[in-house]
Amino acid sequence: MPARVAAIGVSHWHSLYDSAYLRHLVALPDMRLVGIHDPDAAIAAKRAAALGDPPIFTDYRRMLVETRPDFVIALGRHSSMAEVALHLLDHGYPFLMEKPMGVSGDEVSRVAERAAAKHAFVAVPLIQRYHPFTARARALLAAGALGPVSHVYFRLNRPSSARYVGWDAGWMLDPKAAGGGCLRNLGPHGLDLFLFLTGDDATVTGAQLSASALGQPVEDYASVLLRSTRGILGTIEVGNTFPRAGTDAEWKVAGRDAMVQLRDGTIRLTTGESEEVTAGEPAEPPALTALRDALDCWHRGAPPPAGVQDCLRAVRLIDRAYELAARSRG
Structure with missing residues (x-):
C-alpha cells in the first residue's frame, strides 16, 4: 500500500519548480499525495492542478487531522518553518523540511532540541551532498590524494529573484x-558542503552582502x-544575479598535491603530472535523489541521511555572517 504523504506550505517554489519535490513525489509508485496546504487557497488550487488534484487546505492542522498522513513534506515561508516543525514533532509526524527551517539559529535550535528529545525523524534535503562532484571529492579526500587541504571554494549564482514572484x-x-x-536561502548549500567535505567545525572570519544589482530589500x-x-x-x-535560466557555479577543493574542480558540468582533477577530465552532471536531479533517500531511510527505520542538526550548523554560520556583514557596513 502506498505511503500517505501530505505537503505543507506549497507556495514555496520547490513544490513545483527547481527542486520540484512534489512533482517527484507523485511520480513515485509507492507514494500517494493525500493533501496539500497553503494559507493562500488560490495558490494551493494552482499547485493541486499540477499534481493530480489532491485535496487542498488552508489550515495545515486541519489537513493533518483529516488526511492522517504517514509522512509530511514541509515547505512554506521561512518565517513559519520552525512553528510548523514543532507542531509536527509534538504530534508525532515524521517529516522532510526544506532548509533553512527558520529565520535564525535560535529557531532551528529549538527544533533540533525537540527532535532529539523525541528521537524523531526529521530530514533536510541538503541536495549538494548528492552531486557527483561531492562523491568524487570525498573519495579523493579519503584516499589522501589531494594531500593536506588548503582551501574550498563554492559559488552558486542563480537567476534573478524575480522568478520567485x-x-x-x-x-x-x-x-x-x-x-x-540569497545568503539565508542559498547559503546552506555551500556552507553545508564545506562542513561535509572538511569534516570540521568552522568559524566565519568575514562576510559581505550586496543588493545593488536588483535593488530589492534582500x-x-x-x-x-x-x-x-x-x-x-x-x-x-x-547570489541571484545570473542573467538567464541556469547557474553560474564553480566548486573546488585544493590541496598540496592536487585540486578537484567542478565547472560547466565537468569535473577536473589537476595534479603536478596530469589533468583528468570527467563528466560532472548528475544522472538524475539531486533533489529527487535526496527525496528518495530520505523516504527510504524513513521506511527502513534508519536515521535521516541529513537532518536538523546538519541544517543548524549551516544556519548558525549564516547568522554570524549577517552579523559580520552588518558590522562592516557600520
Missing part, C-alpha cells in the same frame, strides 16, 4: 518572511569567508 513565492523578497536574501549576492578547526579556508559565494 513568477512562481507565487513573492514572500522571498520580504526580509521578515524570508529571513534574508541581498542579491553574498560572500562568506570561513576557517575550519584544522585551518582549511573556505570562500562561499551565493
Whole structure:
C-alpha cells in the first residue's frame, strides 16, 4: 500500500519548480499525495492542478487531522518553518523540511532540541551532498590524494529573484518572511558542503552582502569567508544575479598535491603530472535523489541521511555572517 504523504506550505517554489519535490513525489509508485496546504487557497488550487488534484487546505492542522498522513513534506515561508516543525514533532509526524527551517539559529535550535528529545525523524534535503562532484571529492579526500587541504571554494549564482514572484513565492523578497536574501536561502548549500567535505567545525572570519544589482530589500549576492578547526579556508559565494535560466557555479577543493574542480558540468582533477577530465552532471536531479533517500531511510527505520542538526550548523554560520556583514557596513 502506498505511503500517505501530505505537503505543507506549497507556495514555496520547490513544490513545483527547481527542486520540484512534489512533482517527484507523485511520480513515485509507492507514494500517494493525500493533501496539500497553503494559507493562500488560490495558490494551493494552482499547485493541486499540477499534481493530480489532491485535496487542498488552508489550515495545515486541519489537513493533518483529516488526511492522517504517514509522512509530511514541509515547505512554506521561512518565517513559519520552525512553528510548523514543532507542531509536527509534538504530534508525532515524521517529516522532510526544506532548509533553512527558520529565520535564525535560535529557531532551528529549538527544533533540533525537540527532535532529539523525541528521537524523531526529521530530514533536510541538503541536495549538494548528492552531486557527483561531492562523491568524487570525498573519495579523493579519503584516499589522501589531494594531500593536506588548503582551501574550498563554492559559488552558486542563480537567476534573478524575480522568478520567485513568477512562481507565487513573492514572500522571498520580504526580509521578515524570508529571513534574508540569497545568503539565508542559498547559503546552506555551500556552507553545508564545506562542513561535509572538511569534516570540521568552522568559524566565519568575514562576510559581505550586496543588493545593488536588483535593488530589492534582500541581498542579491553574498560572500562568506570561513576557517575550519584544522585551518582549511573556505570562500562561499551565493547570489541571484545570473542573467538567464541556469547557474553560474564553480566548486573546488585544493590541496598540496592536487585540486578537484567542478565547472560547466565537468569535473577536473589537476595534479603536478596530469589533468583528468570527467563528466560532472548528475544522472538524475539531486533533489529527487535526496527525496528518495530520505523516504527510504524513513521506511527502513534508519536515521535521516541529513537532518536538523546538519541544517543548524549551516544556519548558525549564516547568522554570524549577517552579523559580520552588518558590522562592516557600520
